[in-house]
Amino acid sequence: MNTVDLNCDLGESFGTYRIGNDAEILDYVTSVNVACGFHAGDPTVMRKTVQLALEKDVKIGAHPGLQDLIGFGRRNINISPQEAYDIVVYQIGALNGFLQSEGGNMQHVKPHGALYNMAAKNKELSLAIAEAVYKINPELILFGLSGSELIRAGQTIGLQTASEVFADRTYQQDGSLTSRMKAHAMIENDDDAVAQVIRMVKEGKVLSQQGTDVTLKADTICIHGDGAHALTFAHHVKKSLEISEITVKSISK
Numbered sequence: 001m002n003t004v005d006l007n008c009d010l011g012e013s014f015g016t017y018r019i020g021n022d023a024e025i026l027d028y029v030t031s032v033n034v035a036c037g038f039h040a041g042d043p044t045v046m047r048k049t050v051q052l053a054l055e056k057d058v059k060i061g062a063h064p065g066l067q068d069l070i071g072f073g074r075r076n077i078n079i080s081p082q083e084a085y086d087i088v089v090y091q092i093g094a095l096n097g098f099l100q101s102e103g104g105n106m107q108h109v110k111p112h113g114a115l116y117n118m119a120a121k122n123k124e125l126s127l128a129i130a131e132a133v134y135k136i137n138p139e140l141i142l143f144g145l146s147g148s149e150l151i152r153a154g155q156t157i158g159l160q161t162a163s164e165v166f167a168d169r170t171y172q173q174d175g176s177l178t179s180r181m182k183a184h185a186m187i188e189n190d191d192d193a194v195a196q197v198i199r200m201v202k203e204g205k206v207l208s209q210q211g212t213d214v215t216l217k218a219d220t221i222c223i224h225g226d227g228a229h230a231l232t233f234a235h236h237v238k239k240s241l242e243i244s245e246i247t248v249k250s251i252s253k
Contacts, residue, residue: 003247004201005220006238007031009063011049012040023052025225028234030250031059033110036091039065039073050098059250060104064091065112073113074180081128088132109133110143120148120176130157141251146216147175162251163217165200167237168193168224173208175216184209190233194240197221201246219251
């Protein structure tokens with residue numbers, strides 16, 4: 001029987017601004033990626049998010065991003081590998097402080113947004129990120145885009161990796177995600193998204209926008225918790241996976 005982790009980005013509110021359905025989405029996912037203050041989140045939001053996830057017994061990971069609150073970490077910034085190492089160490093440390101204070105443990109690290117996509121193709125950047133994770137704790141799991149440089153970097157450094165696929169994003173023929181700046185980057189129809197997810201898990205393939213199949217590995221599926229119908233979609237995805245005899249469970253170490 002196939003098994004897969006279901007993850008979601010969380011803790012992306014900031015000050016009085018509220019983003020996402022953090023408390024409710026925890027009923028459907030098995031791991032969460034908590035924003036660490038650079039692209040979103042703040043100390044209070046981080047603490048509350050950690051508490052919510054621990055209450056629901058959902059695995060917690062750090063979600064470090066570029067220092068770009070206005071752009072939500074989705075704009076490319078030409079940082080060096082050393083800068084990438086430093087900001088990842090800094091953000092993991094911040095979240096780890098809240099986890100330790102609440103009696104929890106960190107399971108994984110998943111870069112956010114532009115940092116994630118840059119590292120997917122840039123070998124030096126991905127190695128710097130993987131090294132930062134390894135030096136903090138070699139037992140942490142590195143989440144990265146399936147087939148990417150980030151996954152290869154984690155394996156090279158000696159980390160356990162989890163190949164990630166996306167429920168509601170379209171793919172290019174090189175295995176990368178379609179840029180949000182382009183048309184048809186998102187899959188709007190829930191049934192189409194679910195069909196894509198099930199095929200990725202069971203067959204290890206996804207149809208690119210160019211009409212060719214891309215081979216990939218699906219250890220964990222990302223769903224977004226901030227859309228208008230996020231909770232309905234999360235329920236639909238999880239139920240459909242179970243009906244298709246795919247067990248939803250957190251990544252095993």
